[in-house]
Amino acid sequence: MRPNLHWKPDRASSAGLARQVVEHLKGKIARGEWTAGTKIPPQRALAEALGVNRSTIVAALDELTSLGLLEGNRGGGTRVVNTTWGLLTASAPPKWNEYVASGLYESNLHIVQRINQPPPGLIRLGSGELAPSLLPQEQTRRLFERLAERPVPLGYEEPLGNLHLREKLSEWLRVRGVEASPSSILIVSGAIQALQLISLSLLRKGDAVLTETPSYLNSLQVFQSAGMRLRGLPIVNGGLQAEAVAASQRQLKAALLYTNPTFHNPTGATLDARGREALLRVCERERLPVVEDDVYRELWLDAPPPPPIKSMDRQGTVLYLGSLSKTLSPGLRIGWVVGPEPVVGRLADVKMQTDYGASSLSQWAAAEWIGGGLYDKHVATVRGELRGRREEMLSLLREHLSGLASWTVPEGGFYIWLTLAPDVAVDAGRLFDDALRRGVLLNPGFLYDRGDARSLRLSYAYASTEELDRGVRTLRDLLRGR
């Protein structure tokens, strides 16, 4: 178990630190937050989480052990053996350890959990989000002021999502070449939820899904948990090659193709217009549905990218995904799926079973952003900022990592895909651990391609300029074996 403690002992209190820790942990055990049988976090992790010395933890655990509340080899793992109230009920708690290991869904990889919840203070050199300073604090405040003058949507929304938002989105998408009635748009709680809904609603256990290698999909357990087999094809000339898809589809009979053709996560690659058209035609011929994940489209840095594959789709072959997470606010949790009505209706029905729709507040804010043109204005600002950050990052890489690695040069989005030079001795797993010890959080390439131990996903979107500098220097030192 990883500790998830926000409580800290009171240093001003007359009670000693160890005493306070003992009382706190006794409370957790007494309340059943740490049930009998629970393996408690390692001493080092506890010390870190509570902000005390390891010796304080040792003293506290010793006392809890002598009280009969803990037991076990402290090096390997200490377990809760009884509760202060156990004597009253004289029975053991449910076998939670077994429950936690059950369930259709696999756990996220440890490393993904770590990346999802980074301890404060780390330099995040691969995070797929905008830096807090790029999020539109001030405009959002003004938006709220305006919203406060109007009725707030507090009730349940329609299964497809707030109609006003879908109407605004329909107009906004038209400008991007995607013609979609509001009735063919489903609002989701972020694009990731669309992927979950697709896997729970449209696919069968054992179905194959074609995608890029490396792919964002590989860092998710959603498809694997639902029993899908992911089959990756290489990225050539910016994306999936139509002929390669056709060839693989003839053997594989995949149920779906997932692609992220614009400013690809994690490589930054973009498929050109001709490649898009060829890909669509093959998928049409093979009757292979396409999920086009287009969450980075707005973040072009040099020139607008080729129109979405969806813009060429006249048959309803493509399910098109978008989101506000990468451009405006991940916390809003607003994304969308465009597709044939019966498909979108099916996804909406399962969404109702899942969470009864996205937050009405978020939908309302999203409609305000998108409807008024405010969103496009904000994104233009973000593009300017990202442009500067990309240059900064590329010049740092040239300065410090020439000869040690090679990397892609993205035309938009967040990511640079870095591949270690053949003569560099460390692999990405070691690098992750070593960098973490020096305060730098990396996104190793094997999260996106299991077979790749020699790559990293870098991002210029999150860390500050100063952090980028320190981060890249740390990387250099590690690659040089220092």
Added chain:
Amino acid sequence: MRPNLHWKPDRASSAGLARQVVEHLKGKIARGEWTAGTKIPPQRALAEALGVNRSTIVAALDELTSLGLLEGNRGGGTRVVNTTWGLLTASAPPKWNEYVASGLYESNLHIVQRINQPPPGLIRLGSGELAPSLLPQEQTRRLFERLAERPVPLGYEEPLGNLHLREKLSEWLRVRGVEASPSSILIVSGAIQALQLISLSLLRKGDAVLTETPSYLNSLQVFQSAGMRLRGLPIVNGGLQAEAVAASQRQLKAALLYTNPTFHNPTGATLDARGREALLRVCERERLPVVEDDVYRELWLDAPPPPPIKSMDRQGTVLYLGSLSKTLSPGLRIGWVVGPEPVVGRLADVKMQTDYGASSLSQWAAAEWIGGGLYDKHVATVRGELRGRREEMLSLLREHLSGLASWTVPEGGFYIWLTLAPDVAVDAGRLFDDALRRGVLLNPGFLYDRGDARSLRLSYAYASTEELDRGVRTLRDLLRGR
């Protein structure tokens, strides 16, 4: 397919209505929103959705048929046979019909879909939500004004949810007898999501789940879709009887007990303190985890209900669910789960895979409501309103349905469980259809207990006084066979 059309022809336009409908539907087909093979909605439904006469629809469909875009027996089902662009690509779209019928998750029952998306203008006599007039519009507006002065959380939140909200909830729960550290609380997008997460994260296909009959759980597909077997036990003296649970558990070896012991959905029943204690002790003895769904607790009308089962839990046997949906705003989509840390951590991990956390905006508003005492004040007002509505409803039932039905008298929450008198000829299915035709939407009892064709769930929370009156009179007429 049910139509989900918000577009309406322009009556002021010089183009005839049928002409406009033809162009609109041609567009949907051309864009792949209605793919080839799609069965289009029935004429009556189309006419209703588009607000035109059936004859207009007939004319429009005739034209589309003669254009080769539709085909088929109009009585049975008309299908899209080709797309305007089909000739260009000379291939058929993906077999969406088969996809839509796949997926782990079953569709909601048609009747549930209907209830989830009621056409405007119906009297909703069983809806499980507060009337729009009871939602705190004005206070929410003021809240936003205040929020606009402070930094808005726009980034991703922690896996367990916003810490400030969890801290406020921890204090608020303490007053209700539930001691929970912030680290043992997970914020979810409504209590329904907690049920989904539990079924995807902790249970195995084929596991049995014990619950009440009737139960809210039966109206959900979540547990069934994940392969759980629901086993219901009758409600006696306000809830599940400990001995009955013990007896069933010896045979069944269920993995979980789900209970809604306070102002039960759909019967309104409440288990007393002694019954709660007995139930917990049995579950402890059987090591049977309990999910205590307590979303109606605050809505007591006569006296505060007995403390939660969770308040007696010292071992971590109980997962405790709450929500703001029934008291404040269903649209916020904010609920919580309290339980042992490893369990809550596992649910959080799967939540990250599902939607990356609840809306930060909603969490922030929730913290504001709960933290400042504003929420408790609001709920006190709602209680007053509901008290009046309950009296109103009960007096209508006495006046109009005496002899035709019997019903429960709830001490809180929203619901009255009505059972038809033995000599009443119609059953709940017929009643649902007939009432709908007269503009009244009912929640038939078989949604909550498959075997029960003689009951209805009534709610005094949603419809206006005047609607309650008309609704109950309609019911009376139908029960009398008029």
